[in-house]
Amino acid sequence: MNNIRNDIANNGAYKKLCNGIMSSIPSSVLIVDEQLKVILANRNFYVKSKRSESNTVGRSISEIFPKVLVEYTGITEKIKNVFKFGEPNDGGEMEYRAPGLPARVYYYRLAPLMNSLSEVENVILLMDDVTERKHLGERVRRTEEHLARVVESANDIIISIDPEGKIISWNGTVERITGHRSVDVKGQPLLNFLSESDSDNFSSIIKGLLKKKKVSAWESSILNKDGETVDVSWNFSSIKDEQGNVIGIVIIGRDLTERKVLEAKLTQSAKMASLGTIAGGIAHEIRNPLAIIDSCAQILEKQVDNKKIRALAPEKIRNATKRAAEIVNNLLKFARQSEFTIESVDIHQIIDATLELMENQLSIQHAKINKNYDFNLPEIYANRNQLQQVFMNLILNACNAIREKGTIGIQTYCSENFINIVFEDNGIGIPGKYLSRIFDPFFTTQPVGRGTGLGLSISYGIIEQHGGSIDVESESGKGARFIIKLPIRNKFIRRENL
């Protein structure tokens, strides 16, 4: 029965070898007999458990391990089963605390020890100390969980894609904005969720990133479940492996909806402010035709039999009415909070409508308008209302710069892929120290109550939105020159043609 023990006892050399093996095994080892009594333990066990051979060998398992441990692991039952079926048992985790030492976590296994008749003679209990591994695993798990929470709870869109542009993950914010669940989009090309017009741009950004190029931020949009676009500002960065190969791309996006709403509000307030400035002029513009209409009516009342008057007065009334209506139309067109509608526009027509609206303002300031139009200028896709706002700002500024009498030159011409619109005045000019600041929001040299300081910054934003640029050249006392460049083929064209 106790063959092993007898062998060990009887054969000195064999015993030595066995002891050597047992001692060098990094696991704690216990060998138990059918009565669940320990017949052998290795050195590792004694060290870890702070026990000695005398209070271990010959003792039952339930004496060696705390009662709680025996109960929750069911270890005695498991040992009995190994004896019964001769099958090893993968055991599990146990937490064991030796007296005076911190608790340690072990992974234990049970294996049968057979005799030559293939009968289970003993069961070996192997205990591996997994405390460190477990703590490490726990830390990794916590870190992963923390990172996942950071990504999940970010207010920004966070998407990761593989080098083929297929979605690996997207966070809760994208789910909220698009209505598509992360699990549903996994493995789909991200392009499916972008506007068709953005696909070329997006593809070239991804290509650039894979070639390890730096990519700047990009404003476009993402499609929601209903196929509507949500404006987003994107930022890209690549994920690299240890060899530096790009294995994925992280895309962080910010929902621009709120910003767009604020921008629109700001633009509208600036528009209203410039309207305030020209309101008096507009009143005069309307009162003049009203005066004509009223006078003609009064004359008709008195001299209705006069043939000449009967022929002339109605015509004058109608002309004056048309004039007044045109002014009101212009005014409304300008004041209305416009949807961002893009259409093919004739720049000259917009400038002329603006001048018409400002006619009185110009005459108050004794500003002479000098137009120099290039009539070969092509039409471009743009927002009429916004461009009018820009032109009005520039003309108003020019008016203010002209203190006594002056000229405002308006020139248009084509250059390569751009149309150029130049507003030039011979007013007081802009001192050099202000030149770098004039496009800053709220920068104004006007006294409080006159000028919001928003006109030029909003104009700048509008022109930029059209893919163009606005520059200024000026010297104190020598007038100012604003040059607007608008691309003939801009981003709006593609959107329209799709």
Added chain:
Amino acid sequence: MTDYKKRIKVLAVDDEYDLCWAFETRFKKEIFDIVTVRNGEAAIEMLKKNKYPIIILDSKLPGIDGFEAAKIIKIIDPDTYIIIFTGYYDREDKEIQEGLKSGLFYDFLCKPFEFDDVKRMIKKVIKENISKNS
């Protein structure tokens, strides 16, 4: 004795052709003669040749504006009565109030207007001031 037979000349200055036409048409058969010009420079030229005791003067004119023209007119003929005629200002506006107080303007006429009011203003000037003096 020849003075009272002479008809009073009223000069209306406005850059709107149709308003000038209306003044001339409406006031054809009045006790005063109406003459119209379209800008301040022309008004000043007329004043150098003739006496216009009453001038209806638009505040916004191409070239020199109404306010400037009014000052020059007062220098040429301080006895001229100027009715400032405007669609841009209201009577309460500082520019108008100052002009009325300083005597630069005799009265204020806002566009659109009643010809009867204009007639009343002119007659008042004639009755209270010009007739007494002549």
